[in-house]
Amino acid sequence: MNENHYRVTGMTCGHCVASVAEEVAEVPGVRDVTVDLPEGTVLVRGRDLDDALIRTAIGEAGYTVTEPVAV
Known part of the structure; x- marks a missing residue:
């Protein structure tokens, strides 16, 4: 299983997290x-993860994704 980490801006509440x-x-x-709302990060686990599709999904939820977080 692969893991991708993203920093996301604009999330302020539980509804943001759920969205x-x-x-x-x-995806x-x-x-x-x-x-993780306090850290402003999203951890995605799965197989054959498509970075572009994940970024698009976060954008469609109404938030801005920055560069993946180094682990």
């Missing part, structure tokens, strides 16, 4: 999404 998690969960290959 991001729901959109990203729809093919995604098995698990963990959104």
